[in-house]
Amino acid sequence: MQSKDKMIIGRLESIDLPELGIKEMQVRVDTGAKTSSLHVDNIVKYMEKGQPWVKFDIHPDIHNVKRLIACSALISDIRKIKSSNGTSEERYVIETPMTLGSETWPIEITLTDRADMNYLMLFGREAIGKRLLVDPSKVFLANR
Template identity: 70%
Template structure:
C-alpha cells in the first residue's frame, strides 16, 4: 500500500485494545459517531500516584457475559456526549492504543453503558481518522 492509499474496513471489524488486555473485540464502525465508545460496568473514579484514574469492568465477548476483564486507565477527559437516541450524558474518556490489522495507534474512547446495543464498542470517525475508508457492504475485512 502506498502512502496515498487507505486501507478498506467494513461496517463490522475486530480490534485489539492491548493496554486493556483485550486481544479481540468486535466493533461496529460508525462514521456518524465522532468518538468511539465502549460498554463498561462498575465505573469507579480514583487517585493513583497523584493521577486521576478510572477503574471499570468490560465484557470482551458479547456471547459470554460471564467473562469479565477489570481494567484501569488514566482519565483523559470528561465530556458531555449526545447518544444516537438524543439523550446527553457526561462520560469519562480514556486514551488507549488500538490495533486493527497491522496498524496500531492511540484513540479516545468514552466509557458508557451500551448493554442495550448490539455491539459492545462503537468505532467512531476520530478513530478511523485518515487511515481507513469504510465500505459498509463489507464486514471483518481486517481479520
C-alpha cells in the same frame, strides 16, 4: 485491503485493545459517531499519584457474560456526549492503543453503558481519522 495509503474497513471489524487485555472484539464502525465508545460496568473514579484514573469491568465477549476483565486507565477527559437517542451524559474518556489488522495507533474511547446495544464498542470518526476508508457493504476487511 488497501487503497493507496488508506486501509479499507467494513461496517464491522475485529480489533484488539492490548493495554486493556482485549483481543478480537467485534466493533461496529460508526462514521456518525465522533468518538468511539465502549460498554463497561462498575465505573469507579480514583486518584493515583495526583492524577484521575478510572477502574471498570469489561465483558469482551457478548456471548459469554461470565468472562470479565478488570481494567484501569488514566482519565484523559470528561465530555458531555449526545447519544443517538438524543440524551446527553457526561462520560470519562480514556486514550489507549488499538490494533486493527496490522496497524496500531492510540484512540480515545468514552466509557458508557451500551448493554442494550448489539455491539460492545462503536468505532467512531476520530479513530478512523485520515488512515481508513469505510465500505459499509462489507465486514471484517482489515484482517484479510
